[in-house]
Amino acid sequence: MHITDKLCNKKWGVFNHYLYGYTAKPEGITWNEAIEKFDVKKISDQLREVGAGYYFITLCQGGRYLLSPNNTYNRITGSKPGDVCTDRDIVLELYDELSKYGIDLYLYFPSDGPHTDSEHGKKMGFYYETDDVYKIVNGLYCHREPHENKVLLEKRLNQRFVNNWSSVLKEYADRYKTKICGWWFDGFYDFFGFKPEWIKPFCDAVKDANQNAVVAFNNGVKKHLYKWYEYEDYTSGELNELELIPNGRFTDGIQSHILAPLGKTWGMKDARYDNEYMKSYIKSVNDNGAVVTVDVGVSSDGSWSREQLEALKNCGQS
DSSP states (O other): OOTTHHHHHHOEEEEEOOOTTTTHHHHTOOHHHHHHHOOHHHHHHHHHHHTOSEEEEESOOSSSOBSSOOHHHHHHHTOOTTTSBOSSOHHHHHHHHHGGGTOEEEEEEESSOSTTOHHHHHHHTOOOOHHHHEEEETTEEEEOOGGGOHHHHTOOOOHHHHHHHHHHHHHHHHHHGGGOOEEEEEOOOGGGTOOHHHHHHHHHHHHHHOTTOEEEEOOOOOSSOOOOSTTOSBOOOBOSSSOOOOSSSEETTEEOEEEEESSSSTTOOOOSSOHHHHHHHHHHHHHTTOEEEEEEOOOTTSOOOHHHHHHHTTGGGO
16 A cells, blocks of 8 residues: 555546636636636536546645635735635535546645735745746746846745745645645745755645645656655656656655646647547556646636647546
8 A cells, every 4th residue: 555546546637727827817807706707517527528537726826816715824914805815715616526526636835925926925924026036938937047046046935934834735734634635835946945844844734634645845847757855755747748658656665746738838728739649648657657647728717728628538548
């Protein structure tokens, strides 16, 4: 028995970046208007159409808007309930719907809080401008080199931020408990200066609420799978392409897992690969005991593009 047996047996799943900048803003609506449009049954129908065994969704990323209620966040930032943390709890609704069909639910949580929001980032304890750490190369955001990285040179993580942000996570973990099968933690980058003792509160928050929840901590895109944190259960596996086939089920003793976009980059609605390729690729990964999570674009109502649905159709039957 291994803690990742459940994940391994599900074989593959879908990841949605359901965020203000990906849904509400492009559609010209408010965050709460987007949340009200979100259709958990539509998500369930699409997952069953493509044959995915599990589903990932983002709780937040970089800004002030969170997917579900969080009193801790409101207290720290001085926000009113329902303002930036929605009144509607989509996570609980997703669990209720997906569990009818045996589809597992996983959550994405970033390490760096509302770091791009000057007001909330500063109240949380960590703030920087996007241009501090990223530059645009060939139309895509890339990390700056250490010598030109303003966060590395001037702005650092601190204990106050870690205490605040991990307490936001703890409220979610304590609420959802065993409803969430696992967590994918983003942004544990070297240039942020994370110390081992600052990572543990995030891991503990999840494991204290559900000892069987599996966790991965992302240290950035590599060309191979890797174990980065001593207590993680599966590889974060962030890649830019759906091409790597792991050599076996385990990488450095943890479950081999890949996360990459179907579109040209994260959250996009095009399909770089056709259905024949995706069925063959997922099968090859699974045959080696590994798991693959496919990032697809999502609209505010939860719908995916027909192009991406066609690319993933019946992949679970391969």
